[in-house]
Amino acid sequence: MTQKKRRLFTDEQKAEAVRIVEQADKPVSQVAKELGIGVSTVHNWIRQAKIDRQSDPKGALTSAERKELVALRRELKRVEMERDFLKKAANLLCQGDWGPYELMDAEKVNYPITLMCKVLKLARSGYYAWVNREVSPRQQENEILSNQIHQIHQESRQTYGSPRIHAALLAKGFRVGRQRVRRLMAKLGICARRKRPFKVTTTDSVHSLPIAENILNRDFTSTEPDRAWVADMTYIATTEGWLYLAVIIDLFSRRVVGWSMAEHMRTELVSTALEAALGHRIPAAAGLVFHSDRGSQYASSDYRKALEISDITCSMSRRANCWDNAVAESFFGTLKTELVHPVVFATRAKAKTVIAEWIEVFYNRQRIHSTIGYLAPVQLEEQYWLNLGQPMTL
Known part of the structure; x- marks a missing residue:
């Protein structure tokens, strides 16, 4: 169905219609009908004509003043659009990521082409020639x-x-x-997720338990799997309360080889992570160094005994020195930036499922790491065992 076009009248037509009403000895409704104009429209014209004749500075706006107001509003809107486009153009063009015609093409839904050409001092013909050019x-x-x-x-x-x-x-x-x-x-409009600072408060180093020597000494390189592991704990907020995560990372591939989550920070948390790691990994023939902070969980007799039984050498960071365990700290920074901070976990169970999937599926098998030549941890290990002609330990 075609929409009926709105009828427009000139100032002359309006003035003559008002004169006819004033000079004819007929009701306004009859004159309006004879002219084919709505009664309310004629009444509005008569009322405006009276205002124009009085020209009271404190009264209603005259027709001339109304026209001037409309023109001023139109001009203000144009100036505001020029200002907004100029700010956007200055920002994007100065970065060097956009050309002027590319910017105009991207913003043509928001600003008229003529306005953008005026602001950028470009010819419209130049823009349309750019649009119709052959794609290089x-x-x-x-x-x-x-x-x-x-x-x-x-x-x-x-x-x-x-x-x-x-x-x-x-x-x-x-x-x-x-x-x-x-x-x-x-x-x-694509960018990486930005890290935000967070304070680690899971280390309880104020205790009388024995402390191991810092054997690792910030040497975060390894030439073979299961030669050096680093471990640490962190916390994740849920609406039910804190969820604590303990991980063990192989320095060769940066793979998380063991992890555990619980609502407490007792020694069982880190012991379960160690059990998970030893469940599918075998220490290298040259020996395995296990590095952690000085937390009471790692320094406990039960945990040190578990390391001893597996013939694993214990190494610990210096007091209040997070850089001695930088790889584990970096992992937690990545976890919180890419997964934890953007969401709110309703329950600990939900957080466990999401974090377990992120570690095993995404981090270990899909996410590429700059430290290991932009490969995924499992991908690097597969290449290592393939070069040795041996099957890989999953």
């Missing part, structure tokens, strides 16, 4: 790369920044520079 090979590549970047970012659970996305593109066979990836990510 470079632009075709950018389109393909943009699709790949978006896909990789989604597969990373929206956590990867330009270094990891660049590495993932190289692994897929794309020849592309890091800066180009960064520019395309900026256009797509």
Whole structure:
């Protein structure tokens, strides 16, 4: 159904209609009917004509004043749009990620082309020539790369920044520079999740239990699996209360080889994580160094005995020195930035399920690590055992 077009009248038509009403000895309704105009419309014209004749500065606006007000409002809106577009253009163009025509094309739904050309001092013909140009090979590549970047970012659970996305593109066979990836990510509005500072308060180092020597001494490199493990604990907030997580990480592949979660920080928490690690890993023939902080859980006689039974050498950080266990601290920073901070866990059970899936599926098997050549931990271990011609320990 076609919508009826609204009828518009000139000032001359309005003035003549008012004169006809004033000079005719007829009701307004009859004159309106004869002219084919709504009665309320004619009444409005008569009322406005009286206002125009009085021209009272303190009274209602005259027709001329109404026109001027409409024009001023239109001009104000135009100036505000120019200001808003200029601020946006200055920000994006100065970063070097956008060209002027690209910016105009992206913002054409928000601002008129004529206005943007005026602000940027460009000719409209230049913009339309750019729009109708043939797509260059470079632009075709950018389109393909943009699709790949978006896909990789989604597969990373929206956590990867330009270094990891660049590495993932190289692994897929794309020849592309890091800066180009960064520019395309900026256009797509994609970025890595930002870390925020958090204070670790799970270490109880005020005790009289024996402390092991710092054998690891910040040597976080390893040439074979199960030669050096680092361990630590952290806490995760839920609406039910704190959930505590203990992990053990292999320094060779950065794989979490053992973990445990509970609503307490007793020695059983870290013991269960050690049990999980030893359930599928065998210490290297050259020996295994187990490094942790000085917490009472790790210094307890039961835990040290468990390490002794498995012929594992104990190593501990210096007092109040988190850098001695930087790998474990870094893991918890990643966990909280990429998983914990963006959500609120309703229950401890829900948090356990989500964190267990993140560790075993995403972190160990999918998430690439810059320290190990942008490979996933399990992927690195598979390559290691394949090179030795031996089956991998899962």
